[in-house]
Amino acid sequence: MTDWLGPAEWDALRLSLRVSAVATLASLPLALLVAHALARWRFPGHGLLNGLVHLPLVLPPVVTGYLLLLTFGRRGWVGQTLDEWFSLVFAFRWTGAALAAAVMAFPLMVRAIRLSVEAVDPRLEAAAGSLGASRPWVWLTITLPLIAPGVIAGAVLAFAKAMGEFGATITFVSNIPGQTQTLPSAIYSFLQVPGGETQAGRLVLVSVAVAMTALVLSEWLARRAARRVAGR
Amino acid sequence: MSVSVALRHDFGSFSADLAFEAQPGVTVLFGPSGSGKSTVLNAVAGLLRPGEARIAVGDTVLTDTARGIFVAPHRRRLGIIFQDGRLFPHLSVRQNLRYGRWFAPQGTRAPEAAIIEMLGIGALLDRAPATLSGGERQRVAIGRALLSGPRLILADEPLSALDEDRKAEILPYLERLRDELRVPMLYVSHAPAEVARIATTVVRLERGRVAGIGPAAEMLADPATAGPGREAGAVIVARIVAHHPDGVTELSASGLPLFLPTLTAMPGARLRLRIAAADVMLARGRPEGISALNLLPGTVETLRETGDVVLVRLATTAGPILSRVTRRSVRQLGIAPGAALTAIVKSLSHAPEDVGTPTPEKETKP
Numbered sequence: 001m002t003d004w005l006g007p008a009e010w011d012a013l014r015l016s017l018r019v020s021a022v023a024t025l026a027s028l029p030l031a032l033l034v035a036h037a038l039a040r041w042r043f044p045g046h047g048l049l050n051g052l053v054h055l056p057l058v059l060p061p062v063v064t065g066y067l068l069l070l071t072f073g074r075r076g077w078v079g080q081t082l083d084e085w086f087s088l089v090f091a092f093r094w095t096g097a098a099l100a101a102a103v104m105a106f107p108l109m110v111r112a113i114r115l116s117v118e119a120v121d122p123r124l125e126a127a128a129g130s131l132g133a134s135r136p137w138v139w140l141t142i143t144l145p146l147i148a149p150g151v152i153a154g155a156v157l158a159f160a161k162a163m164g165e166f167g168a169t170i171t172f173v174s175n176i177p178g179q180t181q182t183l184p185s186a187i188y189s190f191l192q193v194p195g196g197e198t199q200a201g202r203l204v205l206v207s208v209a210v211a212m213t214a215l216v217l218s219e220w221l222a223r224r225a226a227r228r229v230a231g232r
Numbered sequence: 233m234s235v236s237v238a239l240r241h242d243f244g245s246f247s248a249d250l251a252f253e254a255q256p257g258v259t260v261l262f263g264p265s266g267s268g269k270s271t272v273l274n275a276v277a278g279l280l281r282p283g284e285a286r287i288a289v290g291d292t293v294l295t296d297t298a299r300g301i302f303v304a305p306h307r308r309r310l311g312i313i314f315q316d317g318r319l320f321p322h323l324s325v326r327q328n329l330r331y332g333r334w335f336a337p338q339g340t341r342a343p344e345a346a347i348i349e350m351l352g353i354g355a356l357l358d359r360a361p362a363t364l365s366g367g368e369r370q371r372v373a374i375g376r377a378l379l380s381g382p383r384l385i386l387a388d389e390p391l392s393a394l395d396e397d398r399k400a401e402i403l404p405y406l407e408r409l410r411d412e413l414r415v416p417m418l419y420v421s422h423a424p425a426e427v428a429r430i431a432t433t434v435v436r437l438e439r440g441r442v443a444g445i446g447p448a449a450e451m452l453a454d455p456a457t458a459g460p461g462r463e464a465g466a467v468i469v470a471r472i473v474a475h476h477p478d479g480v481t482e483l484s485a486s487g488l489p490l491f492l493p494t495l496t497a498m499p500g501a502r503l504r505l506r507i508a509a510a511d512v513m514l515a516r517g518r519p520e521g522i523s524a525l526n527l528l529p530g531t532v533e534t535l536r537e538t539g540d541v542v543l544v545r546l547a548t549t550a551g552p553i554l555s556r557v558t559r560r561s562v563r564q565l566g567i568a569p570g571a572a573l574t575a576i577v578k579s580l581s582h583a584p585e586d587v588g589t590p591t592p593e594k595e596t597k598p
Contacts, residue, residue, distance in 0.1 A: 127318040129306045130277065131380045132335030138306075141331075145322045228322055 009203055011178050012186035017210075019094055019182055020162035023102035024109075024155050031106060031154065035113035056168075057107040065171025068100055072172075096173035097180050101162035109158040116150020117143075149225040156218030160211050183207055235259070235384060235416055239275050239285035248272075248282075248440035257432030258410045258417045260448070267437040269420045273386055276418060277312060278305035289383045289416070309340070311377030311415070313387040317369045319361035325372050326357040332380025340381035350412065351375045351405055367398040371405060378413065385409075385417040391426060399426070406430055428452055428467045428506040453552030455536035455543040464543060465508035468551045472499045480525070485550030490577075491525040509543060509554035513576040516565055526577040528553060532569050535562065542567075546575050553577075 005013070037043070038050055056064050072079040072090045082088040090096035120143055128138045144151075166184035173180040175189060187203045190196035238251035248268045261269045274280035276287055278294065281302065287295040289310075294303045311332075319328050329348070333341060348354050351371045361369060370390060377385060390406075391399045407430060410417065421427050427434060427448065434451035436444040444451060453466040470483040470490055483490040483503065490505070497503065518527065530548035542562050544555045553575050557567070567573065 121318075123314070123316070123318055124320060126279070126305075127312070127314060128320070128331065130310060130312040131332035131376065132306050132309065133331075134304075134306050134335075137335070142320060 005202060005206070006199065008177055008181075009186065009199060009206075012181050012183050012203065013206055015094060015097070015178070015181065016163055016183040019097045019101055020159050022095075022098040023105060023162045024159045026098070027102040027106055027109060027158070028151075028155060031109040031113055031158075032151070035110050035117055038110070039114045039117040053110050054107045056104050061104065061165075061167025062171050064103060065100060065168035068096075068103065068168065068172040072096065072099060090173070092173050092176060092180060094173075094180060097169050097182055098162075100168040100172045101165045102158075104165045104168050105158035105161040108161055109154040112150050112154030112157060113147065116147040116153075119150075120146045145228075148228075149222045152221045152225055153218055156214050156221070160214045163207070163210055163214070183210075234290065235276075235418065236286070236288050237272060237276060239272070239282040239287070241271065241275070241280070241282035241285070243271075246440060250437065250440065250442045252435050252442050252445050254416065254418060254435070255433055256414065256416050258406075258419050258430050259433045259435060260419045260421055260427045260431040261435050261437055262421060262427055262431075262451075263437035263443070264422060266439070268440040269422075269437055270388070271440070272437070273388055273418065273420055276384070277310055277386055278303060278308050292383065306335070309336070309381065309383050311380050311382030311385045313370075313374050313377050313385065313390045315389045315393050317361075317366075317373040317393075319364075319369055319372060319376070321361055323361075324357070325353065325359050325361065325364070328361065328372060329353075329357075329376050329379050331376060336381040342379050342381045344379060347375055347378050347413075350408055365398075366394050367401040370394065370398070370402055374402075374405065374409070378409070378415070382415060385415050387417060387419040389420050389422070391421075391423070403429055424452065424465060425506065428465065429504060449551055453545055453554055455534060455545055455554065464510075464554055464556060465506050466552055466554045467504055467506050468553070470503055470505055470550070472497055472501050472503065474499055488528055488548065488550040490550075507553055507577055509556035511578055512553060512555035513578075514544065514546070514555050514557060514561070514565060514567065515574045515576055516572075518574050519576065522576065524576045524578050528575040528577065530573065530575060532567055532571045532573060534569060535567065546573060548575065 034049070034053060038046070069091070070076050074080065074083065074089070074091045079090055082090070088095070090099050124146070125138050125142055128142045133141065164184060165182070166188065169180070169182060170185055170188070175181050175185040181189065183203055183206065187200045187207070190200035190203070234256065235254040237254070240249045241247065246266065248271045250268060250272070261272055263269055271280065275282050275285055275295065282295070282297070284297050285295045286293070286298065293301050294308055295301060320331065323331065329344070348357070351374060353368070353371050353375055356364065356368060356372065361372070364372065374390070391402055394402065403426070409415070410430060410432070419430060431448035434446065434448050435442060436451060436456070444454065444456065449467045449469065468485050470485040472495065473482040473484050475481050475494055479494050480491050481493070481495045483492065485505070495503070518529070528548045528550060530546040530553065533545045533547050533552065536543045537559065540559055542557055542559055544557060544562075544567060546553045546555060555575060561567070565573070
């Protein structure tokens with residue numbers, strides 16, 4: 001098995017898994033917040049927030065990547081501040097790849113969670129309140145378990161999207177083997193050199209396998225959670 | 233523990249301006265939709281901030297706009313029984329029941345085993361809410377509200393989503409709750425039969441105002457409360473005297489004998505009897521040779537005419553009784569306030585549902 005993939009290919013797979021996992025987990029809390037805000041709260045700028053969240057879905061990925069480079073690059077105003085205050089650098093690092101993947105996958109995650117939040121009966125939350133539960137407790141004991149299937153579905157979808165993210169990543173953090181060369185970037189690189197088709201082909205198989213596994217796993221988890229929520 | 237409510241709130245198209253004191257027991261807020269029942273309940277629950285209000289349970293002030301007091305809904309310690317049960321679908325019956333206990337302060341915990349036994353839900357504990365029948369679900373909802381150790385129970389038409397059989401299943405539990413637990417209850421209803429069984433006090437609401445308040449028997453026999461509908465009826469309290477071998481139970485309502493087909497309760501037990509106004513005929517003098525067993529002499533107090541029917545309130549020694557008659561009968565019999573008449577109550581017309589369990593006596597200890 002180890003021989004089947006070369007070290008460069010292993011690097012790409014490992015990096016992709018890490019980038020996608022970090023992107024998914026790190027954006028999950030923000031996605032929960034934004035999904036609640038969009039589903040439940042009425043505030044000025046509601047439409048603007050909605051548009052902003054969905055922007056990466058409709059913008060050319062290259063544009064998203066370039067905008068990330070402008071803001072989070074070494075000279076970008078956010079990137080500079082983060083570097084000075086937290087020594088957190090995104091440009092041309094795997095962290096930047098994770099950021100790009102997170103931004104690209106964010107709309108999908110928010111949409112899935114928002115739909116499940118909208119499906120929660122607020123009267124159940126009111127009932128929990130009447131039994132003495134404060135807002136945070138109501139959220140933890142009633143809302144969260146009820147939206148769990150949507151959260152899981154959204155997270156897995158985001159993970160799969162992050163695994164396949166290419167355009168914004170390569171624009172923002174380039175394609176450095178071992179640093180920022182994720183699976184799609186590696187496949188792209190192999191296809192650029194003569195005789196790289198076999199290596200590319202192996203990575204394509206790996207991509208398909210990872211994506212399938214993620215989908216099957218999410219289906220199974222979501223169905224389990226839905227069964228629990230429906231109380232059967 | 234008594235509950236005092238005073239509130240003023242303007243909804244634009246509708247305004248509420250009312251005040252009442254609820255004595256211990258079950259206080260039924262009674263009135264047509266749009267009369268302000270839900271407004272009162274929401275204000276007490278803290279789900280509505282009235283423009284002006286003072287709401288207190290015993291010594292605890294929950295809302296006082298004059299002093300800027302507004303206790304958050306989840307700190308009010310009220311057990312709300314919702315129309316639709318609202319059990320948490322992802323929790324088992326046991327977890328639903330215990331939900332409120334997590335948040336109840338020490339020393340306010342209700343006796344779990346006793347309440348589960350009282351509601352007959354011991355066998356359901358490990359079930360999921362989705363697998364329960366409507367009646368079972370509502371019993372669990374009642375238990376959940378009780379187990380949170382509430383100061384006051386708010387019941388928002390808890391039976392209206394159930395069919396007649398399920399209502400008959402739940403009512404005895406609500407009666408036991410009233411008689412055994414002694415937690416005060418505000419109960420919203422527009423069904424006179426339900427009110428007749430459960431109410432200690434009735435607050436009649438009309439267009440956001442209190443139109444009347446008083447003991448259940450008094451209020452239900454008030455033609456203004458009873459309304460012109462077929463469901464109008466008075467309530468009297470009677471004690472079982474004896475079971476006769478020919479299939480008749482003899483009761484005594486303040487000395488007046490009443491007869492019903494054999495009841496299961498023991499002699500000495502006190503019962504609430506609901507006498508539907510449509511089941512009461514009126515006669516001058518004491519009629520002879522009729523099959524009805526229950527003849528109650530009395531004096532006409534008031535008449536209330538609605539369309540072609542007249543609701544006559546008759547004062548008897550057993551308490552006030554309502555009779556629903558036609559205008560023509562009123563004219564032919566010369567029914568007017570002060571007239572002496574006999575109310576003929578068909579004994580068979582008492583439906584079992586309308587025969588309540590013993591009402592609480594001041595002297596009986598729980």
